[in-house]
Amino acid sequence: MDYLPVFLDLKNKYVLVVGAGEVAFNKIKLLLCAKAVVNIVAKDICSEIRSLLFEKKVSWISNEFQISYLKNIFLVIAATSNTKLNEKIFKKCNKLKILINVVDDQSKCSFIFPSIIDRSPLIVALSSSGTAPVLLRLLRKKIESILPMRLGDVARIAGKWRSIVKNHFSNFLERKYFWEKLFNSIFVQYVLNGKEKKAISILKKIIKEPSKLIGEIILVGAGPGNSDLLTLRALQVMQEADVVLYDNLVSQEILNLVRRDAKCIYVGKRAGLKSITQDKIIKLLIFLAKQGKKVVRLKGGDSFIFGRGGEELEAAKNANINFQVVPGITAGIGLSAYSGIPLTHRDYAQGVIFITGCKCINNTSNNWSVLCDSSYTLVVYMGSLNALEISEKLILHGRLKSTPIAIISNGTTINQKVIIGRLDEIDKIFKLSASPSLLIIGQVVLLHKKLAWFKKLTNLNNIETTS
Structure with a gap:
């Protein structure tokens, strides 16, 4: 491991940025998101940073870098085109044990900026240790697609209830079991849909009935065959499933995207061939959901276009089981x-x-x-x-x-x-x-x-x- 991944608390800590061009601006945006106190040393200042100065979000202290400016500084970013100046800053920071990043010069960095996926307070950071930035962007895009934008709200609510849960469950294993059940329940979907009151009611219910799992059925349209045509929501749900019941028209390429430890059950029907009946499929869906499992019903195309999805959800409703629908591109x-x-x-x-x-x-x-x-x-x-x-x-x-x-x-x-x-x-x-x-x-x-x-x-x- 070339770098130890850590998350720095920069709140109210002084950071010095030498240089004020577009590259420096991109770093300053991240620093401000982390609530750092940003001081700038630069002769030429780009318009974006001028706006930050006007809004008093950053401070400009000088045209020229002086070693005295490193006093009380926690972290330094050198973003200039002057290689001699960058090297001077790097050597002095190393001597003073100050974290330093010389932009676009990995050899003069005591830390590097990772690729960030922000779902605050949930943060995912990725790095290739500076070896393959294009590969890193591709990986980030894939991970970004399966993390809902409001996932941070799930973490925020959990944080508010953490002390209450700790007081209720004194045993560590009991707390672990509680959180696993909560995050695998419909609680998460309620938060993602902006229904926080309903989410809190589920949380309270699981606290009172810790041994009772709350299952659900999710009807997912897998699209017409090409895995590239899956919706982002379909991919997210497939990654959360405990059990997947899939049809004949769902390709192996799509099944490969299901969570690895999920159980996949083939319930396909084909005209002219002996196959499982619709009644048995519905009974299996309800049986699995009543066990507290997150059951994904994966169908080719869209479940509501000649997919008998309506029949399956009627049965779920009659059995008082929570359900949701993820539409797909119909054939x-x-x-x-x-x-x-x-x-x-x-x-x-x-x-x-x-x-x-x-x-x-x-x-x-x-x-x-x-x-x-x-x-x-x-x-x-x-x-x-x-x-x-x-x-x-x-x-x-x-x-x-x-x-x-x-x-x-x-x-x-x-x-x-x-x-x-x-x-x-x-x-x-x-x-x-x-x-x-x-x-x-x-x-x-x-x-x-x-x-x-x-x-x-x-x-x-x-x-x-x-x-």
Whole structure:
């Protein structure tokens, strides 16, 4: 370990900054956030620092550096282009045992500034010991994305209650167990949503009933397949889960982002194959949540678009279990975008209708007079199940046989395949496609060849396809 990571308390401590350019300004901003008393030595002062001087947030003491200015100084930053001056300051600070950072000269630093993720009072600091700043920025971006902006409020509230909890639980292990339960409960989500009163009520409840865990169910849309299309909130929740129940359409790439010690249970359903029933999935969700676990129900696309999410949450509500919903990019939107097919367009479609190829349990019939309106794009989920019937009904009620259609399989992934054809060719085209797939019907399909960006067009047996 080249550097010992420490957090310095700079409140009301004197810090000397030699130089007053843009680089110095960036360091001064951090020092002021830490409530340091900043003195500046510089001949030329940039406009940003002049503003700080005008606001009396910093003090300017001289044009030229003098060794006497180091008296009572806790920390020094040298941000000048004068290498001889920087070296002089470095040597003198080392002799006086004063912390010194010469900007952009690692060899003349007794400390370095880390990359900071600020969720005050929660602070995360990262460093590559000055070896790989670009890699550091990439890591910071990834960590930043999974830490909610209001996470600091969780720490703030916990800090206020720390002494009360300590008095209530005299044993260290009991306190540890309490905090682990609290931070793994819905308490955190209430704080993040700005519902502090509800959060405090959960905290009080766990204090009174320390042995009782409070579980919850979180419905998460995993998007259309590509892990890059996960929402930040989905990623955060997946990192907090105790158990994940996932569907057939959730890729291994996405599952790899789940917290490593979480239990993943496959509950996928596939048309024509033997699989777990919806009733059993709901019973399992409730059983796990009643054990006090944070249960993530991970579904492809969006849970509220033909994902039966509403049924699962109704059951959770009836069982008096806390729940929340994280929306995902539904297949209709994700696959059309990655295929260069805009679902609406001034010249082709004034609206879009989502339907499913599955028949309703009560055999409710589609309103074909509405669906056959050529001014609407029709997106059919699980379209292969009744493709021929859908085609025949649409043509019977007025859609032209020549209406363009697109069948998209493995959408948004490197295996994406788009087959373009006509409505009266639907049965033949589906035989060429992989399952599961999405069907798009309407004039907007004509834009595919022009706007396709994710894959290059090829031609296979006179059928336009991207593969």
